[in-house]
Amino acid sequence: MKEWDPSPEEVSNGYIKGWMISSGSGLALRNWHGVEVLRNAVPVAQRGSLQIYHGSYYLPMVAAGILARHAFKILHAGEPGDHALAEKYLVKAVGMNPEMWGSEVELGNLAIEHKDKTMALHWFVMARDQAKDAPEEQKDIAAEVERVQKAAPDAMTPMRNPMME
Incomplete structure (x- = not known):
């Protein structure tokens, strides 16, 4: 098989x-x-x-x-790798299943790579709101939202994605 x-x-x-x-x-x-x-x-x-x-x-x-x-x-x-292709797959995946907060964290990290603070906040807030069944991870994502809100676009750093562990 x-x-x-x-x-x-x-x-x-x-x-x-x-x-x-x-x-x-x-x-x-x-x-x-x-x-x-x-x-x-x-x-x-x-x-x-x-x-x-x-x-x-x-x-x-x-x-x-x-x-x-x-x-x-x-x-x-x-x-x-082709990060643009990965981003396309993740956006499509989140569109099919908005509860995929690990994918939203990755999209936030990709937005940080692009120095796009608005999109990074968008994806991290979405991830935080969807991680309701994972309270520890939700706290980590909430802390990342605060860090991104306070940081200049050039000073933002990607978050360790809890879904990767």
Whole structure:
């Protein structure tokens, strides 16, 4: 069996295509990352609590995770990468799933690289507001918002992204 590793272009419209295996009990209990579309779909097969699907399903939050993962690979590969492409993937990912506060932190850091204080504040405030389920990280992001507010554009420094740990 081959590992599933779709390209950002394959998922940029929010659709996931192909074979998927999911736990039926997990789908029944909650709307975890917008997968209600699978809860309402008829699986092609079932093995115990596993449900097997084949087709094209609109799962923007899953697609957003794929886009963000590819962006993080570009930004943190240890070699020069196409930061503009990574930024494009992150903006698209956040558009599909605004709760991706780690992506918003990365966008804030990219804005700092561009010395764009307004956009850095925009992304860090958004990240702070979305990190409500991670109180320690939310405090760190709030502190970064304060640092950026007080700093001159040339003196801003990127934040350590808690999602990278």
